[in-house]
Amino acid sequence: MTRHHPDSLSLMEYSAGNLTEPHALCIRLHLEQCPHCRSRVDTLNSLGAVMMEQQPKVTVSDSSFEQLMARIDSAPQDTSPVVQAPRLSPLQKLLGQDINELPWKRQLGDVSVLDISEKFPGQGERVVLQKLVAGGKAPAHTHRGDETTIVLQGAFADQKGVFNQWDFVVLNEQDEHRPVAVGCEDCITLSVLSAPVKLTGTFTRMLNPFIR
Amino acid sequence: MTTLDQQPAKAEGRKDPWGVLLEKVGKHQDRAAYHALFEHFAPQIKYYAISNGMASHAEELVQEVFISIWRRSCLYDWRKAAASTWIFTIARNQRIDMLRKMQRTSAEMAVETEDLWQIPGDNEDEPVTSLHRLMSERRIRESLSQLPEEQITVIAKVYMEHKSHQMVADELQIPLGTVKSRVRLALNKLKVILQDQNV
Numbered sequence: 001m002t003r004h005h006p007d008s009l010s011l012m013e014y015s016a017g018n019l020t021e022p023h024a025l026c027i028r029l030h031l032e033q034c035p036h037c038r039s040r041v042d043t044l045n046s047l048g049a050v051m052m053e054q055q056p057k058v059t060v061s062d063s064s065f066e067q068l069m070a071r072i073d074s075a076p077q078d079t080s081p082v083v084q085a086p087r088l089s090p091l092q093k094l095l096g097q098d099i100n101e102l103p104w105k106r107q108l109g110d111v112s113v114l115d116i117s118e119k120f121p122g123q124g125e126r127v128v129l130q131k132l133v134a135g136g137k138a139p140a141h142t143h144r145g146d147e148t149t150i151v152l153q154g155a156f157a158d159q160k161g162v163f164n165q166w167d168f169v170v171l172n173e174q175d176e177h178r179p180v181a182v183g184c185e186d187c188i189t190l191s192v193l194s195a196p197v198k199l200t201g202t203f204t205r206m207l208n209p210f211i212r
Numbered sequence: 213m214t215t216l217d218q219q220p221a222k223a224e225g226r227k228d229p230w231g232v233l234l235e236k237v238g239k240h241q242d243r244a245a246y247h248a249l250f251e252h253f254a255p256q257i258k259y260y261a262i263s264n265g266m267a268s269h270a271e272e273l274v275q276e277v278f279i280s281i282w283r284r285s286c287l288y289d290w291r292k293a294a295a296s297t298w299i300f301t302i303a304r305n306q307r308i309d310m311l312r313k314m315q316r317t318s319a320e321m322a323v324e325t326e327d328l329w330q331i332p333g334d335n336e337d338e339p340v341t342s343l344h345r346l347m348s349e350r351r352i353r354e355s356l357s358q359l360p361e362e363q364i365t366v367i368a369k370v371y372m373e374h375k376s377h378q379m380v381a382d383e384l385q386i387p388l389g390t391v392k393s394r395v396r397l398a399l400n401k402l403k404v405i406l407q408d409q410n411v
């Protein structure tokens with residue numbers, strides 16, 4: 001069971017459909033594993049339905065329903081009932097079966113990264129996977145913009161606590177930290193960055209190491 | 213699924229007339245039921261499209277939402293969401309879908325809209341809902357009528373105009389913190405905030 005959840009405002013933006021694709025993915029991955037937040041989103045979706053119901057109504061064109069039925073009658077293959085097929089997790093769809101086997105790029109010491117921003121064209125955000133080897137330490141760093149992270153595997157700890165698999169965390173410029181991978185697995189996270197990370201230690205190269 | 217858990221949910225869920233119509237469409241492709249749903253929801257969806265800046269595609273969005281309702285009604289499960297909640301999520305997803313398709317003519321989408329924004333009931337692994345979930349629309353309607361106008365305005369802008377909290381702050385010329393606190397106050401009264409950490 002996860003212990004770090006998205007806040008209600010983020011879930012509301014998700015429910016309203018206002019988030020970018022990478023941010024929605026982070027929420028979606030958390031929801032998959034968190035019945036508590038699924039229930040919150042259910043309520044927020046109902047809030048959306050009630051908001052829609054309480055707004056003005058706009059008459060649709062007279063032929064609108066006939067058009068709809070004509071389309072259903074003329075293209076039955078495009079309008080046939082959907083079949084409920086077992087869905088791949090969005091993570092598997094995006095990254096394949098084993099996230100440990102990705103073409104990781106080794107960076108500072110214990111940290112490997114993989115930039116997957118190109119999977120979200122037109123979203124204007126950096127989407128980065130990061131891996132910290134079991135027991136490894138990331139260099140101290142801070143964050144320039146808001147940065148959303150979800151733990152995909154293993155766990156890490158910093159001054160603020162322990163973040164386990166499917167935990168959700170948002171960091172900003174106030175958060176300087178030095179994460180350590182805890183447990184016996186490598187810790188893998190997915191982060192969405194609105195601005196580059198600023199290193200606070202002795203490192204000067206901009207490498208985006210274990211940036212959460 | 214124990215009978216004890218089922219009974220109250222059943223009584224409540226069965227009162228939703230739109231859900232009954234959706235089931236008729238799903239099970240029997242009932243066109244009269246489909247038409248009744250269209251009469252009720254199409255004008256809401258058209259306004260939804262117009263208020264979020266898609267006026268020139270409003271009729272098109274209505275069509276796409278209703279094709280999706282026709283195709284998906286067989287998956288609708290009244291125990292997982294009220295009909296209007298289910299239709300809201302379809303309208304939201306079709307809007308996102310339409311914008312994604314407009315923005316990307318050729319590039320392949322690595323993930324589909326439904327991979328990112330789920331429609332209630334699509335995941336068959338998910339346990340059948342609680343009474344609490346089914347009650348929520350009625351409860352929200354009741355609580356909403358007691359909220360101050362300034363809170364409802366902010367929520368409406370987020371849901372209907374797809375403005376981020378920052379954009380709402382800019383438009384109303386109030387600080388971002390004020391927008392957030394209005395939303396939090398409202399969500400608190402609507403009992404959406406069940407547990408917020410890091411706040």
Ligand SMILES: [Zn+2]
Nearest residue numbers: 005034036037
């Ligand atoms: Zn959660």
